[in-house]
Amino acid sequence: METFNKPQQRRSRLHSNEASVAYICLIPAILGLIFLTYLPLLGVLGISMTNWTGLKKPEFIGFSNYITLFTTDPYMKDSILATLYFAFLSVAGSMIYSLFIAMLLNRKIPARGFFRAVFYVPFVLPAAAIYVGWSWLYEANFGFFNYLLSEIGLNKVLFIADSNYVVPSLSLISVWLSGNLIVIFLAGLQNVPSVYHEAAEMDGANGWNRFRHITLPCMTPIIFYNLLLSLIANLQVVTPALALTNGGPGNSSRFMTYLMYDQAFVNYKLGYACATTFIVFAILAAFTAVLFKTSKRWIYSEGDDDK
Amino acid sequence: MKTMKKGFMFNVSMVLLLGMMAGCSTNNNNPNVSPTGEATSKPAVTTTSPSTEKVKITYSMWGSEEEGKKTQEAADKFNASQNRIEVKVQAIPWENYMTKLNTQATAGQLPDTGILKEDGVIQWSSDGMLNDVSSMYTGSDSKPLDSLAYKYQGKTVAYAAANEILLLYYNKDMFDKAKVPYPPSALDKAWTWEEFVATAKKLTVDSNGKHPDEDGFKPQSIVQYGASVENLAWQLEAWALSNGGGFYSNDGTAVRIGEDASIEAIQKVADLYLKDHVAPLSVGQTDDGIQRTIIAGKVAMATNGAWNVGTSLNAAKDAGLKYGVAVLPYFKEKVTLNTGGANVVFSQTKHPKEAMEWLKWYTAEENNWGLISSGIWMPTLKKWYTDETLTHKWVDNPNFPPYNEYKSAVVDYAQSSAARPAAWFYTNHTTDFNTLLASTLGDVWTGKTSAKEAISKNLEALKAANKGQK
Numbered sequence: 001m002e003t004f005n006k007p008q009q010r011r012s013r014l015h016s017n018e019a020s021v022a023y024i025c026l027i028p029a030i031l032g033l034i035f036l037t038y039l040p041l042l043g044v045l046g047i048s049m050t051n052w053t054g055l056k057k058p059e060f061i062g063f064s065n066y067i068t069l070f071t072t073d074p075y076m077k078d079s080i081l082a083t084l085y086f087a088f089l090s091v092a093g094s095m096i097y098s099l100f101i102a103m104l105l106n107r108k109i110p111a112r113g114f115f116r117a118v119f120y121v122p123f124v125l126p127a128a129a130i131y132v133g134w135s136w137l138y139e140a141n142f143g144f145f146n147y148l149l150s151e152i153g154l155n156k157v158l159f160i161a162d163s164n165y166v167v168p169s170l171s172l173i174s175v176w177l178s179g180n181l182i183v184i185f186l187a188g189l190q191n192v193p194s195v196y197h198e199a200a201e202m203d204g205a206n207g208w209n210r211f212r213h214i215t216l217p218c219m220t221p222i223i224f225y226n227l228l229l230s231l232i233a234n235l236q237v238v239t240p241a242l243a244l245t246n247g248g249p250g251n252s253s254r255f256m257t258y259l260m261y262d263q264a265f266v267n268y269k270l271g272y273a274c275a276t277t278f279i280v281f282a283i284l285a286a287f288t289a290v291l292f293k294t295s296k297r298w299i300y301s302e303g304d305d306d307k
Numbered sequence: 308m309k310t311m312k313k314g315f316m317f318n319v320s321m322v323l324l325l326g327m328m329a330g331c332s333t334n335n336n337n338p339n340v341s342p343t344g345e346a347t348s349k350p351a352v353t354t355t356s357p358s359t360e361k362v363k364i365t366y367s368m369w370g371s372e373e374e375g376k377k378t379q380e381a382a383d384k385f386n387a388s389q390n391r392i393e394v395k396v397q398a399i400p401w402e403n404y405m406t407k408l409n410t411q412a413t414a415g416q417l418p419d420t421g422i423l424k425e426d427g428v429i430q431w432s433s434d435g436m437l438n439d440v441s442s443m444y445t446g447s448d449s450k451p452l453d454s455l456a457y458k459y460q461g462k463t464v465a466y467a468a469a470n471e472i473l474l475l476y477y478n479k480d481m482f483d484k485a486k487v488p489y490p491p492s493a494l495d496k497a498w499t500w501e502e503f504v505a506t507a508k509k510l511t512v513d514s515n516g517k518h519p520d521e522d523g524f525k526p527q528s529i530v531q532y533g534a535s536v537e538n539l540a541w542q543l544e545a546w547a548l549s550n551g552g553g554f555y556s557n558d559g560t561a562v563r564i565g566e567d568a569s570i571e572a573i574q575k576v577a578d579l580y581l582k583d584h585v586a587p588l589s590v591g592q593t594d595d596g597i598q599r600t601i602i603a604g605k606v607a608m609a610t611n612g613a614w615n616v617g618t619s620l621n622a623a624k625d626a627g628l629k630y631g632v633a634v635l636p637y638f639k640e641k642v643t644l645n646t647g648g649a650n651v652v653f654s655q656t657k658h659p660k661e662a663m664e665w666l667k668w669y670t671a672e673e674n675n676w677g678l679i680s681s682g683i684w685m686p687t688l689k690k691w692y693t694d695e696t697l698t699h700k701w702v703d704n705p706n707f708p709p710y711n712e713y714k715s716a717v718v719d720y721a722q723s724s725a726a727r728p729a730a731w732f733y734t735n736h737t738t739d740f741n742t743l744l745a746s747t748l749g750d751v752w753t754g755k756t757s758a759k760e761a762i763s764k765n766l767e768a769l770k771a772a773n774k775g776q777k
Contacts, residue, residue, distance in 0.1 A: 053409075053434070054409035054410070054412060054413050055409065055412050055413070055430075055431065055434040055436055056434050072768070072771065072776075074743055074746070074765065074768040074772075075746070140587070140588045140590075141529075141532075141587035141588055141605075142587075142605060150514075150527065150528050155527050156527055158588065158753060160592065161588055161589075161590045161592070161752075161753065162753055163749060163750055163753070163755065244592065245592050246591070246592050246745075247746065248590055248591060248592055248745065248746065248749045249590045249592075249749030249750060249752065249753065250746050250747070250748075250749030250750050251746050251749070252749065254746070262742065265405075265406050266738060266742070267738055267739055267742070268405070268409055268430075
């Protein structure tokens, strides 16, 4: 914060002028945050301690929704595991995939602009269309992938109809959809100073070494940003469950956000759904905190860091 | 996609926030009366009131704005036919329908009457949100079929807006090509399960043209399947009942799915894919059974609801599909389920009598003719099933399969003793139960576990779901 190095008095006057302008400009955003984020969050916490269904008058029941969720609820445990499994596969997969594609697209290849568009397109396609398309590819009896498998004489794979394959199958879609990460990586790669590469090349470093010791360290802030973005998005996964699997087979794709939706808008257990929401929030917050805490150790920064 | 998710989260929190505020505003009131307390201070306006002012009734329905306009046109006819009641239609998209009604209920601003999803009726009734409608048809020439009354604690709390039953559809071209006789449309000739499976085997072929009981048959390269039994949880109840088991006791308060007969029936449905190799795999992730099977020409027979005649099969028929309708096969007893969304009178209304009068007028088939003549809805009043002139008026049109076939396999079937009300006509918490059952059976369809193992493991949870506890 302390960036000025001027006489104390002048600074504070300037400071207070600037500050008041800043505060005025911030009011709309802060109001939005308070009324659209923080108060609803408090509301969720409040409702989560009731048995509200929308029909009857809510009664305060303390923590019993939370206790039920962690003891007798038939879905919660499976749901958390499915979500973490999906998030792990999707985050790892899309980070590696998009960094790899971004590096390819950063080379001087012919029709580079075209290929950059090709890899970004999935991200901007309407979700409904994407999932209908993938459902045809994955269909267990006559789907396109199974058609290919049977053409080459292999046994059918049930993909999203099999509780062992459903999460990896859905993660694959999520990886394929990570065009936004590619764009951000690409921007990051173009900022890696080429002098480093040139110097290393002169010293005889091979491609792998240059990647390992120049590209990767320079990219760590971007990797951090993408990791965070991707982690938060994938922990909140819901669209594939709604569009393709209805949370099945069994509970194998009953992701937490889907569970929340199901409790709130299919079964109308609003109090209960709010308790689930709060648990989801806590898990997200925990992962984000861990990521931020460990980030200092592996993010390479040139000079002063942003804070 | 990612923005969609954020949008979704945002919507969820907004709804919760709005709901919370709405919830606060009614906290001091009995939710059964309007928040202004008018209902308690004024006696209900009755039809005998000499006042010239019309009683205003709001009727809510699911559907697009366009569909809402159509219904309003029908309501306008009703409004013109008498001078006491004026009906206004409120159309809400299907996806948000129950959520919207929930919000309105919380705010004490429910419409006077409306359609309600099948599985919500008993729940709303047990929460005191619905009026008794037993008196609706007193003194009428025709009543709805007995199996179409929603009952809570012995009282009729709603009549179905339409009738639907489960049927066996089949693709006639596929039968003709295999030179196999069609499934029976008459109830007394209904196939046993064994006959059904045997026929399905004749219609199942692998890429070498072999059938499931022949040497060298390869289940991995089946190109055409014989049969598909829809395994959505609520439809499975038909098979459990047919095998002498069931999901619930007759009053819906005890769970019977743990009985051997119920479990055996579910296992036999799963075995169509696992052992008999006559059915494609379906794990209940989609609800487009008829399109994927009969219409796609991939499966020769498929079970599903009567609404398919109007929602997908009549368009396919125009495009050249030849299909037929038959009664379901059976294990021990001949059973089909009937169902239909409910028309209810909300307890928040100040004008229950007028609301019932409107409902009775509106559910008379003439006023829903579009839905009925297209084959999406079946009539609810008995006379359409018993009076052959009326049946002709209903079925003798190009949207339907041949008259004699449909008359026997649908019209007669629906009024026979085989037709039983689906569980949500008398059982609470069926959504919870069906969701849990579907999740329980996920690995049964792929053969990772057996129905016996899966159901036994989750029996206590299923019983808790039936009681509304999780």
